[in-house]
Each structure stands twice: as structure tokens, then as C-alpha cells.
Amino acid sequence: MAPSLTKAGWVRTVSRGLLAGLGGWTALELALSGVPEAWAIGGLSLLVVVACIEHGTRTAHAGWHRLGRVVLVIVFVSERLFLFGLDPFAMIAFVVLLIGLGVAQSLERTFAPVYAVVIDPAVLRMVDAAAVGTYARAFALLCMTFAISLLLVFLLLAAVSVSLALRAWLAPPKGTVFVGTFYYVDDFYNYLSYVEQAERGYEGAVAAGLALRFVELDAEREALLARIAAALPAVESLRPVVERIVLVELLSDRDAA
Numbered sequence: 001m002a003p004s005l006t007k008a009g010w011v012r013t014v015s016r017g018l019l020a021g022l023g024g025w026t027a028l029e030l031a032l033s034g035v036p037e038a039w040a041i042g043g044l045s046l047l048v049v050v051a052c053i054e055h056g057t058r059t060a061h062a063g064w065h066r067l068g069r070v071v072l073v074i075v076f077v078s079e080r081l082f083l084f085g086l087d088p089f090a091m092i093a094f095v096v097l098l099i100g101l102g103v104a105q106s107l108e109r110t111f112a113p114v115y116a117v118v119i120d121p122a123v124l125r126m127v128d129a130a131a132v133g134t135y136a137r138a139f140a141l142l143c144m145t146f147a148i149s150l151l152l153v154f155l156l157l158a159a160v161s162v163s164l165a166l167r168a169w170l171a172p173p174k175g176t177v178f179v180g181t182f183y184y185v186d187d188f189y190n191y192l193s194y195v196e197q198a199e200r201g202y203e204g205a206v207a208a209g210l211a212l213r214f215v216e217l218d219a220e221r222e223a224l225l226a227r228i229a230a231a232l233p234a235v236e237s238l239r240p241v242v243e244r245i246v247l248v249e250l251l252s253d254r255d256a257a
Contacts, residue, residue: 007124008115011131012057015104019053019068022097026076033083045075056105060113065105073098088153096146103138107131 023046030042049072056064076094080086111131118124168178 007128008112011108011112011115014135015053015057015101015108018097018101018104019050022072022076022094022101023049025094026072026079029079029084030075033079035083038079038083042075042079045071049075053105057108060109062106062109065102065109069098069102089150092146092149092153096142096149099145100139100142103142107134107138 026042027046030038033039049068052064052068052071056062056068073094077091080091111127114127115124118127165178165180172178
């Protein structure tokens with residue numbers, strides 16, 4: 001009876017499937033970024049990942065597997081950091097799947113050589129039972145890790161959110177008392193968005209526009225106003241909105257008057 005090369009191939013398919021999922025996820029986000037430099041650098045890096053892991057699979061060398069995983073996580077974290085932002089859910093999911101890839105590669109190096117040489121049916125049945133049990137326990141542990149990680153992130157965010165109200169309750173401005181906030185989610189996050197916009201200068205532009213509505217604008221003052229708009233601490237994506245608020249609306253209001 002020949003060795004069970006088919007089962008050895010299926011053992012390798014598990015790790016290759018995880019690699020395809022993680023690599024495809026990263027490649028899709030790189031493609032959606034619309035940045036040619038990201039396509040070039042990320043694409044070459046993913047080719048390095050595939051080459052390292054495939055070489056590690058063929059030689060059963062753990063070092064090549066680790067190198068491929070390190071390059072993969074560097075590519076994913078970099079594109080998240082510079083292009084899409086560090087979404088906690090996505091980062092946790094990627095890290096857990098990356099751990100799963102490492103576990104699958106370790107089990108692949110353990111069971112694939114065994115399937116490649118064992119020919120006794122009784123021994124093969126024992127190897128099958130051991131492989132199924134080991135894979136089931138490993139992936140059940142990964143699912144539990146993912147669930148616990150999400151729970152911890154939720155608890156952390158809840159604690160941070162509650163700390164804002166706790167800070168206002170413990171140390172309100174002199175002569176005032178914090179009596180709480182309406183628990184209407186849309187309004188609550190709308191008010192928080194004002195804070196975020198103020199940090200970027202958007203509300204500052206609105207305030208400047210309201211104040212300057214009562215100023216008679218000549219050419220010199222219009223130029224000054226343009227310089228003020230350019231100096232506002234707004235992000236680049238808000239710059240057209242800032243200029244429209246401070247210049248276009250003011251000039252149209254003056255013409256209407």
C-alpha cells in the first residue's frame with residue numbers, strides 16, 4: 001500500500017487556504033487604496049511572502065514560515081496605518097487568522113511527513129484521529145481567542161466612554177453640576193463629532209465666517225480672509241469646505257445685502 005500523499009496534500013491545503021485568505025485580504029485593500037506606490041511595494045512584498053512560505057512548506061523549515069508571516073503582518077499593518085486606519089475589529093481578526101496560519105503551518109510540518117511515509121492502515125487511522133483532534137482543538141482555541149479579544153476591546157472602549165462622564169461628574173466647572181446626558185445615540189455621537197471637527201479647525205472656520213459677515217470686504221480684506229482660511233488647522237480634505245464657508249458664502253451674503 002502506497003503512502004497517503006492525498007492526505008499530506010490536504011494538510012498543506014489548510015495552511016495554504018489561510019495564506020490565500022490573508023494575502024487576498026491585504027491585496028484587496030492595497031488595490032482599493034488607489035495609490036500606485038502601495039500597489040508596487042505591497043505587491044512585491046506579497047510575492048516575497050508567498051515565496052518564503054512556499055519554500056518553507058517544501059523544505060519543512062519553520063524559519064521561512066516565520067519570515068513570510070512577519071513580512072505579511074508588516075504589509076498589512078503599514079497599509080492600515082497609512083491608508084485605512086487601525087480598525088480594532090479588522091486588526092484583531094487579522095492577528096487571530098495570522099496566529100491560525102502559524103498553527104496550521106506547525107501542524108503541517110508535523111503531519112505531512114507522517115502521511116508521506118506511513119502505509120499501514122491501522123497506523124493511518126491513528127494518525128487521522130490525532131490530526132482531526134489536534135486541528136479541531138487548535139481552531140476552537142482560535143475562535144475563543146477572537147471572541148475574548150473582542151470582549152476585551154469592547155470593555156476597554158466602554159470604560160473610556162464612561163470615563164468622560166465620570167470625569168465631568170467628579171470635577172465639574174465651579175458652580176455647576178453634571179446631571180448626565182440624554183441617552184439618544186444619534187445626538188450623543190453628533191455632539192462628539194463637533195468635538196472632532198473643532199480639533200480639525202472646521203468649527204473655527206464657521207466661527208470666523210459668522211464673525212466676518214458684518215465686515216465690509218474690499219479687495220485687501222478679501223485677500224486677508226483668504227490667508228486666514230489657508231492658515232486654519234483643517235485637514236486637506238476639508239480645505240475646499242473651509243474656503244467656501246469663509247469666502248463664497250460671505251461674498252454672496254454681502255451681495256444680497
